[in-house]
Amino acid sequence: MENRDGLPIDWKCMMDYSSAMIQSIDLQGNFLYYNDAFRKTLGYTDNEMKYLNVWKLLSPSSRRTYEEVLQLVKEGKEPGERELTFVSASGGEVVLSGLISISKSTTGEIYGTTEFYRVYAYVDAPFYIDKSFRKEHDAQKSLDYPHGNYDGNMVLGLADLNSPVNRFLDSIYDLVFFKDIHGVYRGCNKNFAELLNLPKEQILGRNDYDLYTDEIADIFVSKDQQIFKDLTPRKNEEWNTRNDGSRNYIETLKTPYFGPNNQLMGVLGVSRDITERKLAEERLEENERLLDIYFTQSLSGKFFMMLDHPVKWRQENHDSALKEIYHNLKMNRINPAMVSLYGISEDALLENTIVKEVFTDIEEGKDHWLSLLHKGHHQMVLEKKKKSGETLYISSDYTCLYDSYGQVLGFFGNQRDITKEIHAEEERKTRELYLQKILETATDGYYAVNEKLIIIDVNEAYCRMSGYTKEELIGSSIFIHTVKEEEEGVLERTKKILETGSALFESRHQKKDGTAFDVEISVSVLSDPDTIFINFIRDITERKQLESYFLIEKDLFKNTIHSAADAVISTDDHGIVIIMNSMAEQMTGWNQDEAYGKKLEEILHVEDRNGNPIGDIAKDCISRSETVEFSQDHRIVAKNGSAVFVELSASPISGSGSETIGAVVMFKDVTRRRAEMKNIEDLSFRDALTGLYNRRFLNETIASKEELLGLPLTIMVVDVNGLKLTNDAFGHSVGDALLQAVGRICKEVTRPGDIICRTGGDEFVILLPNSDRAQAKALKDRIVSVASKTHVESMHVSLAIGYSVMRHSEEHFDDLFAEADNNMYRNKLRYGKTVKKRTMEKLVQKLNTKHPEVINHAKEVSNYAIKLAQVIGLEENELENIRLAANYHDIGKVMVPKELLKKKEKLTDKEVSQVRKHAELGYQLLKEVDEYKHIAEVVLSHHEWWNGTGYPQNLKGYDIPRAARIISVADAYETMTGKHSYRKPLSKEDAVKELRNFSGIQFDPDLVELFIQKVLNEI
CATH class of the missing domain: 3.30.450.20 (PAS domain)
Incomplete structure (x- = not known):
């Protein structure tokens, strides 16, 4: 018989009352059992133990030791004797020593450990001993402390400084001392004497108050008394500061010493310099702290996926090992960036994440797995779909983790969202291709x-x-x-x-x-x-020829100037205008007669890119005897004040000798070319439909100007409700008009400095510098108010809006954008369904206006279908579904031209195909509205034939939904007997005959007979 702890009753009773400390631990470090001796030794209550595990009780250094213990247990190896330091309820430490054994179930499965301990030593709190720890005393003073009556040879030998015992102690590296029960030092080795910087003779026969300050002596004496009381060793650390400012650590273990007759003789102390160990532990703790900071604060997602047990990787038999690794990996630890990357909680990631979600499937990505396990490292880019349907690109780096035997323990992953980089690179390539096309056609x-x-x-x-x-x-x-x-x-x-x-x-x-x-x-x-x-x-070969002709003959030069396509002005050697052609007249606003005899700078006003005037360029080139040129960043201001950008050059004219006789100024209007280049750049930042900025502009604005946008900065996300349904129902032209209307609303209610972008199909983003939450709320209300008064195709404009506010420059824009986006989706969930339902109502109104016969036909079909459904005994909810489906079975005809539905002549194959599309169109419309999506399949299938030759899916027999088969019979009968503009109605008898002729071909034969016998006969 076993109790709830899985332990036999008689064994449990023995352990409960055992003075030995006993506990049982599972493979995760949780307590399966502990007895009172263990609990009381550490000073915890039963209630406190309920919330503790072994990791919380162990000291940091012993936790690492215990990790090794559990790893050995998982591998089926006995840990054996171990010494571990536990933390007591008072905060002190107790060193327990004992045997740790593997625990197995009755089926032989390893489930944990059974551990038997004894107190090895109590660990006292560390304390500091300053440089003045030693008390000065008179070395010649005779001390008379009681010696006691001891039988031990060791004590007798300690009195003789040259005895074998003293020589042995002096050879020990550790610091050794012995005090009797009165606290008098009866022996020590030379290393201990050197620590006190005293000869042995001045130590022996004295107590702690003779050697140390009273404060330190009090500590030593109180600890000795505790040892005499509970007869248990005690351990403590002490340190002092060296001359160079560094610390020197000493660990001392004091043990009660008993004589040959088991009488208590005193305390035997062994001290050891542990400075190197302490420094190593401090470095290790610092490294672990820095690694933890790096892990938790890294902007890239980091995680560990670990195996339950190590797996040996052999390349020659890798299939079985690969499957074992793949199916046993579990998410072990993740950082906050990982949570942000995948957009789900840490608990969900740790508990539900499977390997292929953060790496790849074992079948599809086998080569990636083999590369990782062969090389120990692998890199790849993952493509993931967000809930919104947007593709997420993740740069992933994986590293295998091994134990000391080279077995695989798991792997470490490092992931970073590179979606923006991917899209930016794609946009860059597109722009380069566009610019290359311009260059090629120039x-x-x-x-x-x-x-x-x-x-x-x-x-x-x-x-x-x-x-x-x-x-x-x-x-x-x-x-x-x-x-x-x-x-x-x-x-x-x-x-x-x-x-x-x-x-x-x-x-x-x-x-x-x-x-x-x-x-x-x-x-x-x-x-x-x-x-x-x-x-x-x-x-410019032709232009240069013109210049050379001017040197040959003045009249020929003049004629050439007037026929040149570029604007040309010639001056004399003083910069006085002599000739200007018609193009120069047009561009400056001066004619030849007005300009003649005037200084060039009066006629030709040239400015640089900053609006600064350029002086007389004719005089400049004449004085320098070289051509002066200006790029298209310069412009000329005409007589009427208008300005155009130009490319301009002024060259000196040489006479028959080497003298300069004038200058020729040539310029041409490059305003259009500059505008075209500017337009090319603007097109890459503008949304073609609304004229607003696009996502690319938003990304570049945030990347380059985030620090320039005034705080607080509001990020507002605006989403158009029901856009897809509007496109499906009314066509993309109406959807485009809806988006343009939203763009106009946003521009109407925002300030000149606000930035409005259309970032996706139905999404707009508005950046509002210097706007707090109250201002953002007011703007949201204004947008909603204006939108509610705006109609597109008789429909109200409905928007889902969310926003967030950046108050500090340390906040990340992506985080704030995600918050605004989430707020928008909550708003959309609240109002989106209402919008879709209103859209369907408008659609029915449109159908009634466009095809009134279709609505009347639907009502009759609904009546017949309900009666037939009642005959076969359908439940009330099924009757309601059939009524809805019958009313909406021809809703797709709203997209069919009116003339086709009323055409009396035989339809062409193309027209038949166009009419038949109404079933699929109706399906697409209905599935977008939550209230109607459950009848979408029925509407899609109401033209399927019993023999499988119907449309659109060629369903056959009972594969056709029952509701669709019912509506098919009702639809056919009403079409034959009802009043329609495109055909004469049949009599009831002729219609019944047609139904029977197509029973088992077009219609469900059982439903046809029920319809004729139970529905029509009662009309």
Whole structure:
């Protein structure tokens, strides 16, 4: 007979009253049994023991020892004799020594341990001994303490400092001393004497009050008295501070000493320097503390999955070992980042997580498992689906954990959400492809070179200019197309461009066939991460020819200027305007007659990117005798105050000699080109439907400006209720109109500085700088109020809104966004169903307006179907379902053109297919509304035929839902006998005949007969 502890009654009684300390522990460290001797020794009550396990009672160092004990037990190995330190109820420590044995059930299964202990020593609290611990005394003073009457040879031998006993003690590394029952030192070794910095002669015959300060002597004497009282060893730690500030630790074990006749003679003390051990323990504790901080505070998810027992991994027989490992791994420990990553509680993760959810399935991902177990380490990217349907990408790193025998204990995992990085990379590639397309279709040439002046990219336009192919240019030095006379200036010009960041200049390039051509080059420098020079090249051979013609003949030059496509103004050597062509007149607002004789700076007002005026560029180029160029970041301000961005250059004109006789200024309007480039950039940040910012803009704003957004910052998530149902019911054009209406509402009620983004199909996010919770609540109420007054296709706009407020810069935006998103979903759960139900009501109204015959037909079908259902004895809830399904069986026809439903002529195959879609459309609409989703399958199947030739699923016989078979009979009869614009009604007799003709083909034969006999005959 056994009691509830699984122990035989007679054995339990023996252990209950045994003076030995006895306990039984399971494999997790929980108490299966303990006797009073064990409990009382540690000073706990029975009630306190109910809430304790062995881990809470052991000292930190003994916990590690006990982990080894349980591991040996799990492996079937006997732990044997062990010495463990337990913490008592008073906070002190007691060293217990004894035998630990394996405990097995009657079936031989190991379930824990049985442990028998005895008190080895009581551990006193550590105390500090300062440098003045020793009391000075007169070494010559004669001391007379009672010696007692002892029989032991050891005590007699200690009196003689040269005795064999003393020589033996001096050879011991530990510090040894002996005090009699009066506290008088009767013996010690030289190491103990050195600790006190006294010769033995000045120690022996004295007590603690002679050698130590009274405070320390009181401690030593009280501990000695406790030993004499309970005759049990005591252990304590003491430390002092060295001259260098470090600590010196000493551990002392005092044991009662008995003579040959078992009489108590005194205390034998053995002390040992444990400084190195204590320092090692402190380092270990610090390392464990730092590791725990790293584990719990890491931003990446970390977890341990451990096996119940170690498994030997052998590559030659890995299938069975792999299955054993896979099916026995359990989540052991996770950090807060892991909880945040998966969005479920820590308890749920620990209790319910299976291996494939954090790694991969053993069948589909066998190669990943083999890689991890062969190499001990594996990396991969997991794809997980959130509840919202969004894909989550997780970068995962796994490491095998082994025991000292090389057996697998489990593995450690490190996971990080890289969804944003994946999406950012995809967006970057898309944008690069888009920009590459622009470059390829541009008429200007383009090429990019690295800091070594090697061409790394080029477009087709420059290939046409130079006569080279892409393959010939990419990887070649730019000197492949540089004329010899320009080569020396290339490096110097490169240095200047690196300093300024951009440049606009003219050069001469050489084609593949050796001919040279003049080019204008606009260069910009990109320096993240590598230095890249972006070059846009225009062939200006014709322009240069015009300049040369001017030197030949003034009239020819004038005619050429007037025919040039770019704006041209020529001045004399004092910067006075002489000639300007029609394009220059248009761009400046000055005509030739008005401008002639005036200074160029009066006619041509040039500003830099910051709006600062540029001086007289004609005089500048004349004084420098070189071309002055300005990039498209400059603009000119016309006479009427309008401004346009330009590319501009001013070149000196030389006379027949070397003198400069004037300047020619050429410029062209690049406003449109700048706008196109700006538009390209804007398109990548805008939602095409609403014109609001998109998710990409939101992500970049948060990444680059989070610290600039004023606190408190409100993050508001707005979700459009019933968008999918609206799209299905009324078409995507109505759904688009609904989204546009929501965008207008958000813009109407927010402030100019607020940021509104459409981040998904039906989701909007609003950032409200300098807005607290009260302001956020007010904005939410305004949005709801305006939305309730806004109609799209006669439907109210309904929104689910949630928000959160960031008050401190230390808070993470992702956490606040998740909080707002959760609040939105709670709001959506509260009102979403109502919106869907209203949408269905609007849909029925639309159907009644568009096809009134369909509604009347549905009512009649419902009446017939209910009567037939009553005949076969269906329950009230089934009757209600059939009534609903019959009323809505043609709801999908709201999407079918009116003319098809009223067409009297035979429908074409395409038209038949279009009409037949109404069953699937009705199914899609109904399953979106909780109140109607249970009848969706019935509506989908009401055109299935008994013989399996119906639509849309070709169901047959009893595979067709019974409610659908009932509605099919009622529908057919009403269609034949009812009044419809597209056909004449049949008589009751003819309709009955048709039903019987198709009984067993289209209709359930049993239902046809019941309908005819029980329903129609009673009408």
